[in-house]
Amino acid sequence: MRRTTPFRGRAPGVVPLSVGHACVDVYQGAVASLVPFFVAERGYGYAAASGIVLAASLLSSVAQPVFGLLTDRRAMPWLLPLSTLLAGAGIALSGLxxxxxxxxxxxxVSGLGIAAYHPESARTARRVSGGSHRAMGWFALGGNLGFAAAPLLVAAVVGTGGLGLTPLLAAPAVLGCALCRPVLRAARARHPADAAGGTAEAGRDDVPAFVRxxxxxxxxxxxxxxxxxxxSLYAAQRTGGGTAAGTAALCVLYLGGAVGSVLGGALADRFSRVAVCRWSYLVAVGAVAGVVYVPGPALLVFLALTSAGLYVPFSLQVTLGQDYLPSRMGTASGVTLGLTVSVGGLAGPLLGAxxxxxxxRWALTPLIAMPALAWLCLRRLSEPAVPRPAPAAVSRAAPRR
Known part of the structure; x- marks a missing residue:
């Protein structure tokens, strides 16, 4: 049962959820993609440009665990369409x-919408997938494809008409909002008791493991x-390819993540999730060093390896967090999914300064140590004893609450 393809019967909602995830995460990628245009049109320095990334990340990093706590107490499916529109509106207005x-x-504001989306969407994806690693990998893939599409979308819109055309970037939010409705109707039909209360699962929380x-x-x-x-700025300098090289570098970074997410789910069906995460971070150490120090087009090869090494653990860390905190799945999702794309923004202004x-090059050099530190955090971590809930078990457990 564990190797069942997530799109066969058991988890039909994963496909539209993945597409909806892409429609939201395109706005996370859009922030970084807009940075070169803010620098070029408005003359921002590195510190000011990274402050824009910080503005999107800071509110999101604080708000996502809060939304996770709220969804632990009561299911909030209406957050999905509302947060999708909020994420799109912020980016659409940012260039005016x-x-x-x-x-x-x-x-x-866009970061707040992203923060509201992820805990509830991860909770919904875990339920409609029956806890499948592969299905969660496809859900994560949607977000990665959204990231990958962001530089192309921004280049096509803003690159041709300037920052004044950012309102056109609201289109993915409208699509994502439309996709939420049939998904939520199907989820309510499969788990009618889920709409009545919280989302806690049976099992004992392992807080120290979750902290690590x-x-x-x-x-x-x-x-x-x-x-x-x-x-994107660094690739333009190192390869001499200008803005096109920068856009290509961002696409490689995000597309490598898409491959890594699917690969992570497949590897987790054969090996433990913790072991897969450890090996991925070791690969990332050497890959980041290559990005920083290898000149010319070879930089893109190391960038692809870096992205895969960082994204193989992506969906696995979400399900690990949910299994370390089985009674607080929303909180776990808010921290692991939220921190993955938020807290790093706090270091942005330091790197920019x-x-x-x-x-x-000197600013990016400290990044080489980060995957090694992640490996150290996971070195003595073990697989959680909490079993992944099957769909039937979820529907039986809900009425007891």
Whole structure:
């Protein structure tokens, strides 16, 4: 049963959830993709540009665990369409004239929408997938494809008409909102008791293990957000390819993550999730070093390896967190999914200030140590004893609450 393809009968809702996830995460990728245009059109320095990423990340990093706590107490399916529209509206308005503070406010609003989306969407995906690692990998794939599409979408819209065309970037939010309705109707039909209350599962929480896992997620986040913020500028410098090279680098970074997410789910069916995460982070250490120090087009090869190494653990860390905190799945999802793309933004201004004072290479060099620290956090971690809930077990457990 564990190897069942997630799209056969048991988890039909994973496909539209994955597409909806892509429609939301395109706005996370859009923040980094807009940075070169803010630099070019408005003359922002590295520190100011990274502050835009921080504005999207800071509110999201604080708000996601809060939304997770709320969804642990009561299911909030209405958050999915509302948060999707909020994420899109913030980015759509960010390029309009108004100065630096309004721009920060708009991307912060988008970050709030992203924060509201992820805990509830992860909870819904886990239920409709029956706890399948492969299905959760496909759900994560949707987010990665959204990231990958962001630089192409921004280049097509903003690259041709400037920041004044950012309202056109609201289109994915409209699509994602439309996809939420049939998914939520199907989820209510399969788990009618789920709409009445919280989402706690049977099992004992392992808080120390969850804390160590969360620290690994933070280390991974610093690497990924640091690279997504500056790799387009760095690739343009190192390859001499200009803006096109920068866009290509972002696409490689995000597409490598898409491959890594699917690969992670497949590997977890053969090996333990913790072991797969450990080996992935060891690969990422060497790959990040290659990105920073290898010149020319070979940088893109190491960037692809870096992305895969960082994204193989992505969906696995979400389900590990849920299994370490089985009574607080929403909180676990808010921390692991939220911190993965949020807390790293807190390091962005530090990296930007270092780049302004020295160079981008020196600013990116500390990122090499982050996957090694993540490996250390996971070194003595063991697989959680909490079993993954099957669909039938979920529907039986809900009335007891």
């Amino acid at each position: 004239p108004g100065g630096y503070p309004p721009t920060l406010f708009c991307v912060a 896992l969360s620290l690994a997620v933070v280390c991974r986040s610093v690497v990924f957000v640091g690279l997504s913020t500056f790799v 270092l780049a302004d004072a020295t160079s981008l």
